Amino acid sequence: MGLIRSWVETANGAACPFPLNNLPCGVFSQGEDEPRCGMAIGDFVLDVAGLEEAGLLVLPGGPLLDVPFWNEVMAAGPEVWAALRARVTALLVEGAAERAAVEPYLVPLTEVALHLPFLVSEYTDFYAGRHHAFNVGTMFRGAENALPPNWLHIPIGYNGRASSVVVSGTEVRRPWGQVKGPDHAVPAFQPSRRFDIELEMGAVVGVPSEGPVTVAEADAMIFGYVLLNDWSARDIQAWEYQPLGPFQAKATATTISPWIVMKAALEPFRTATPAREVPLLPHLQEPGPMLYDIALEVALTPEGGEETVLSRTNYAEMYYSAAQQLAHHTTSGCPMNTGDLLGSGTISGPTKESRGSLLELSWGGKEPIAIAGGTRSFIEDNDTLTLRGACRGAGYTIGFGDCTGKVIPALADPYAR
Amino acid sequence: MGLIRSWVETANGAACPFPLNNLPCGVFSQGEDEPRCGMAIGDFVLDVAGLEEAGLLVLPGGPLLDVPFWNEVMAAGPEVWAALRARVTALLVEGAAERAAVEPYLVPLTEVALHLPFLVSEYTDFYAGRHHAFNVGTMFRGAENALPPNWLHIPIGYNGRASSVVVSGTEVRRPWGQVKGPDHAVPAFQPSRRFDIELEMGAVVGVPSEGPVTVAEADAMIFGYVLLNDWSARDIQAWEYQPLGPFQAKATATTISPWIVMKAALEPFRTATPAREVPLLPHLQEPGPMLYDIALEVALTPEGGEETVLSRTNYAEMYYSAAQQLAHHTTSGCPMNTGDLLGSGTISGPTKESRGSLLELSWGGKEPIAIAGGTRSFIEDNDTLTLRGACRGAGYTIGFGDCTGKVIPALADPYAR
Numbered sequence: 001m002g003l004i005r006s007w008v009e010t011a012n013g014a015a016c017p018f019p020l021n022n023l024p025c026g027v028f029s030q031g032e033d034e035p036r037c038g039m040a041i042g043d044f045v046l047d048v049a050g051l052e053e054a055g056l057l058v059l060p061g062g063p064l065l066d067v068p069f070w071n072e073v074m075a076a077g078p079e080v081w082a083a084l085r086a087r088v089t090a091l092l093v094e095g096a097a098e099r100a101a102v103e104p105y106l107v108p109l110t111e112v113a114l115h116l117p118f119l120v121s122e123y124t125d126f127y128a129g130r131h132h133a134f135n136v137g138t139m140f141r142g143a144e145n146a147l148p149p150n151w152l153h154i155p156i157g158y159n160g161r162a163s164s165v166v167v168s169g170t171e172v173r174r175p176w177g178q179v180k181g182p183d184h185a186v187p188a189f190q191p192s193r194r195f196d197i198e199l200e201m202g203a204v205v206g207v208p209s210e211g212p213v214t215v216a217e218a219d220a221m222i223f224g225y226v227l228l229n230d231w232s233a234r235d236i237q238a239w240e241y242q243p244l245g246p247f248q249a250k251a252t253a254t255t256i257s258p259w260i261v262m263k264a265a266l267e268p269f270r271t272a273t274p275a276r277e278v279p280l281l282p283h284l285q286e287p288g289p290m291l292y293d294i295a296l297e298v299a300l301t302p303e304g305g306e307e308t309v310l311s312r313t314n315y316a317e318m319y320y321s322a323a324q325q326l327a328h329h330t331t332s333g334c335p336m337n338t339g340d341l342l343g344s345g346t347i348s349g350p351t352k353e354s355r356g357s358l359l360e361l362s363w364g365g366k367e368p369i370a371i372a373g374g375t376r377s378f379i380e381d382n383d384t385l386t387l388r389g390a391c392r393g394a395g396y397t398i399g400f401g402d403c404t405g406k407v408i409p410a411l412a413d414p415y416a417r
Numbered sequence: 418m419g420l421i422r423s424w425v426e427t428a429n430g431a432a433c434p435f436p437l438n439n440l441p442c443g444v445f446s447q448g449e450d451e452p453r454c455g456m457a458i459g460d461f462v463l464d465v466a467g468l469e470e471a472g473l474l475v476l477p478g479g480p481l482l483d484v485p486f487w488n489e490v491m492a493a494g495p496e497v498w499a500a501l502r503a504r505v506t507a508l509l510v511e512g513a514a515e516r517a518a519v520e521p522y523l524v525p526l527t528e529v530a531l532h533l534p535f536l537v538s539e540y541t542d543f544y545a546g547r548h549h550a551f552n553v554g555t556m557f558r559g560a561e562n563a564l565p566p567n568w569l570h571i572p573i574g575y576n577g578r579a580s581s582v583v584v585s586g587t588e589v590r591r592p593w594g595q596v597k598g599p600d601h602a603v604p605a606f607q608p609s610r611r612f613d614i615e616l617e618m619g620a621v622v623g624v625p626s627e628g629p630v631t632v633a634e635a636d637a638m639i640f641g642y643v644l645l646n647d648w649s650a651r652d653i654q655a656w657e658y659q660p661l662g663p664f665q666a667k668a669t670a671t672t673i674s675p676w677i678v679m680k681a682a683l684e685p686f687r688t689a690t691p692a693r694e695v696p697l698l699p700h701l702q703e704p705g706p707m708l709y710d711i712a713l714e715v716a717l718t719p720e721g722g723e724e725t726v727l728s729r730t731n732y733a734e735m736y737y738s739a740a741q742q743l744a745h746h747t748t749s750g751c752p753m754n755t756g757d758l759l760g761s762g763t764i765s766g767p768t769k770e771s772r773g774s775l776l777e778l779s780w781g782g783k784e785p786i787a788i789a790g791g792t793r794s795f796i797e798d799n800d801t802l803t804l805r806g807a808c809r810g811a812g813y814t815i816g817f818g819d820c821t822g823k824v825i826p827a828l829a830d831p832y833a834r
Contacts, residue, residue, distance in 0.1 A: 122539065122579055127661060140660070148659050153604050154595050158661040159576035162539055163752040175749040176629065178571050178698065187570050189698045189748075212593065212831035233749065242565050243557075244544060244575040245662025251751035281595065281606045283832065331606075331831070332592040332650065334668035335580040414629035414748070415700065 001268055003396040005094040008106065010042030017390065017399020018042055020092055023085055024259035024400065025070045025224065028112040035068040035115045040259055040401070041092055044106040048088065051105050056098065057087055070118045070260065074206035074223040075338040081206070081223065085264055114258035114401070117226075118204060120165045121339035123254065124329060125200075125230055125246075126157035128320035130274070132348040135360045140238070152278045155320035155328050157345070158245040160230075165254045165341065168227075168403045174381065174410040175252040177236035191410035192233035194365065194378045197385050198346040199298050199356035201315050202228035203322035204260055205340040211333050216287045218326035221336070225266065225292070225322070227257035227387045227403035228343050234359055234378070254343070257387075257400040265398050269293045269391040271316045273324075284328060290321035294389050296347060298356065303382035306372035310361055313347050313354040315389070381409045418685055420813040422511040425523065427459030434807065434816020435459055437509055440502055441676035441817065442487045442641065445529040452485040452532045457676055457818070458509055461523040465505065468522050473515065474504055487535045487677065491623035491640040492755040498623070498640065502681055531675035531818070534643075535621060537582045538756035540671065541746060542617075542647055542663075543574035545737035545762040547691070552765060552777045557655070569695045572737035572745050574762070575662040577647075582671045582758065585644075585820045591798065591827040592669040594653035608827030609650035611782065612796045615763040616715050616773035616804055618732050619645035620739035621677055622757040628750050633704045635743035638753070642683065642709070642739070644674035644804045644820035645760050651776050651795070671760070674804075674817040682815050686710045686808040688733045690741075701745060707738035711806050713764060715773065720799035723789035727778055730764050730771040732806070798826045 004020040005012050011019045018024065018040035028045050029035040038045035051057040052065040059065070060080050064072040073080060091102050127133055137146030150156055166172075174195055180187035206223030213221065230250060237249030272289040294315035301307040325342055346356040355361045358378050361369050365377035379385065384406040391398040421437040422429050428436045435441065435457040445462050446452040455462035466482040468474040476482070477497050481489040490497060508519050544550055554563030567573055583589075591612055597604035623640030630638065647667060654666030689706040711732040718724040742759055763773040772778045775795050778786050782794035796802065801823040808815040 137660075150595075150597075150604075150656055150659070153597070154657060156657060156661055157664060159578055159664070161576055161751055163754055173750055177748055178567075180567075180570070186695075187567075187698065189700055211828070214832055236749065239567055240571060240573060241660065241662075242567070243554075243658065243662070244573055245658075245660070247574060247576070248745070248749040248751065251746075251749045253750075278603075281604065283606055328665070329668075331594055332653065332665040332668045333590055333670075334578055334665065337580055411628070415631055 002394045004089065006041060006092045007094050007096060007099050008042040008044060008092060014395050015397055016042060017397055017401065019396045020089060021393065021396055022261060022265045022398045023088055024261045024265070026117045026259045027068050027115040028107070029115065030107060030112055037065045037068065037070060039088060040109065043109055045109055045112055046088065047105040047107060056091065056101060059084060068115070071339050074118060074204065075208070077207050078220060081262060081264065085262065114167060114169070116165070116167045117258065117260050119339050120162040120341050121337040123160040123162040123165055123341045124157050125160045125250065125343035126155050126320070126325050126345040128155045128318050128325060128345040129347050129356065130319045131317065131350055132346040132356060132360065135348060135355065139359065139364045153280070155325045157325060160254065160343065161251045164251050165256060168255055168258050168401065170253070170255065170405060171408050172231055172253045172255070172405045173408050175233055176410060176414050177233055177248055178239060179235040180239045187239060192235055194234035195407060196232045196234050196358045196378055197298065198230035198232055199296060199311065199313065199387055200228040200230055200346060201294065201344040202226040202256055203326065203342040205326065205336055205342070206338060208338050209330055209336045211330065213327055213330045215284065215290065215323050215327045219290055219323035221326065222263055222322060224260040224262040226260050227389050227400045229255040229385065229387050229403055229405060230343055231255065253405070255403055255405045257403040259401045261398060261400055266292045266391060268393055273319060273321055284324055286321060286324060290323040291316050291318055292391065294391050296387065296389050299386045300371055300376065301384045302374065302380070308371040310369065311353060311355055313349040313356055315347060317347055317349050318344055379407050381407060383407055419811045421506065423458060423509045424511050424513060424516050425459040425461060425509060431812050432814055433459055434814055434818065436813045437506060438810065438813055439678060439682045439815045440505055441678045441682070443534045443676045444485050444532040445524070446532065447524055447529055454482045454485065454487060456505060457526065460526055462526055462529055463505065464522040464524060473508065473518060476501060485532070488756050491535060491621065492625070494624050495637060498679060498681065502679065531584060531586070533582070533584045534675065534677050536756050537579040537758050538754040540577040540579040540582055540758045541574050542577045542667065542760035543572050543737070543742050543762040545572045545735050545742060546764050546773065547736045548734065548767055549763040549765040549773060549777065552772065556776065556781045570697070572742045574742060577671065577760065578668045581668050582673060585672055585675050585818065587672065587822060588825050589648055589670045589672070589822045590825050592650055593827060593831050594650055594665055595656060596652040597656045604656060609652055610795070611651035612824060613649045613651050613775045614715060614802050615647035615649055616713060616728065616730070617645040617647055617763055618711065618761040619643040619673055620743065620759040622743065622753055622759070623755060625755050626747055626753045628747065630744055630747045632701065632707065632740050632744045636707055636740035638743065639680055639739060641677040641679040643677050644806050644817045646672040646802065646804050646820055646822060647760055648672065670822065672820055672822045674820040676818045678815060678817055683709045683808060685810055690736060690738055701741055703738060703741060707740040708733050708735055709808065711808050713804065713806050716803045717788055717793065718801045719790065719797065725788040727786065728770060728772055730766040730773060732764060734764055734766050735761055796824050798824060800824050
């Protein structure tokens, strides 16, 4: 399938991240107006909440867009998602009869602020990148114990903190935490010195479940995907993570892209997970390709400096898909809800240039990497980190919007009042 | 302080768990009526939602009780909590002028169903019992590695799954999960054979926070406490927990008592944490006693059989208080919200008879314990497990209501549709 041409001219460029094929879901505001649901098209956001209010967009079981988050649409399920896309496509397609009626609902992207696109119910973070798991395991436990024995059999993950999820553009304050180096007799409480990113994709659960679901059912529950930066304080993590896993090291912030790309927009880019090194048990086997070919990159920009792209990789590097992760998540009977967010785990490729964290890129700080005008082992104050993702189709691109965050200095005294 | 006598006669017995000193918060329904907020008094639940509606209970910033959960009161903060208790005490105290007006709002406890008392935002589970950590660490990693190096320095914990929290009385279905014994070449997917309880207290966050808070501030944020059973599948846990901590082993269900006991009711029972084995860093030190003297017990009743009390212990056994845990939870800047639930960690005492899990009581199944008419290593199908808690004051008792759950058999095929 090629580009679907729109009467919104800027949507038709091959490099535009928001062609009519995409129609990602966000929440925007203009000036002092209340936030509302919109979909990106070309250089604009389409005020779909306004279209629904005006009767130009009628959804089964609606109104569903009269709230400043996408959860009601997400919960409504695949038929409503398809109806939404079909109707908005009909309104925006080249030659659409409703063009004059729809034009007033286009707002230039340069004039809006973007907000969290959905209410995050719970947040789970996985560890499903083969190269990342091996790299980090080697640094934390040595090469011989790098890959935990369970890793090839289940998509291991941990529950993260939903309250930490913020939208792209939100500043991230360097955290304090308890740390203890191997050479220190007692721990210290201090600002993190090894603050890091993790390049991930996030799967957004639409349809809730009770009880175990199959991988195919899990795939059908997913509404769409976001870019996700799982900010990580490596020094805090190293001290706290045994035996119960990461906790405060991952609780400062988790930044997501402003746009949820719906599964339908990603459909042409489906791809299979890599060959299994050992067979999976039947309940975790994929009935079809469940990953996506999404080119990803990480860029760092020091304050007042020039951007350096630190890493380029692809979501197709993952060993487990979000559908497999979600299916595993339900095996115990764990109820899943609309708005649950599943982080893929850090997406590192096989080469040094495709690693998805500074921990890996600088090999635990031992091999600082070159950036424009300097070097980096971990994030320094006032660095801006940006994740980008793109599916490249025939004559069009599917984008998520930048997933960006500037790291501001730690509080001088976290308990000063 | 002794018993506060009420005109509700059944509230004045020394063994009654719901004297006027207690006034715990729950959500009840009668017949087909919608659930509503109530407080237990003697053999009754006081329909406080009805009292508010009738103008007999006016809360600052109210109405706050016109929803079937306590979150609005919880968020309103300590002054509103105090105003609520003062007014309800005045209405129920012996000789109250409003007795005739209030009597119609008493509903016998035998006639009501009890529901989750609050909307759980996020759920965190700690590991703060010294004896439990040593016992479990010994079984999982050997006595020499039993206590992790960080354990005496931070109250270590992990994020659990809020969607798994259910109210006392909810049946719990034995989960399936991936397990692998040390002697097996490949893992298997099967119903858990080592399904267990964990006896815990849960702290309920009322006032939200942004950024790090002190231990004293954390204590002030807590609305009250519940009994909490953190159901745990030990065989699933053993295979999945490294390196990211427990996940599906703890996601089947977490049962809480139907009543939240407000902090004010527990005030006379405050007690200090045990002496520190190593000094804590200043930000985790307690400015005063932050634990409570709450006698706890675990009972098991096989179907059609007789109850056996398996364990008796006390919340005062914990090494860390909920206030310390909550303060630690915020060190990274993690935002905390109204309705966050913090599990204390399993509360085991120093003796075999005071252990808070079957894993410890049966020492990993190697020493089955005697129950009326049989033995138990772990929970068997159709066993009912009950936690109970009580503070014993001068002539009165503070109770939480039973925290109970019957374990029903696993699904024959979790993917049969």
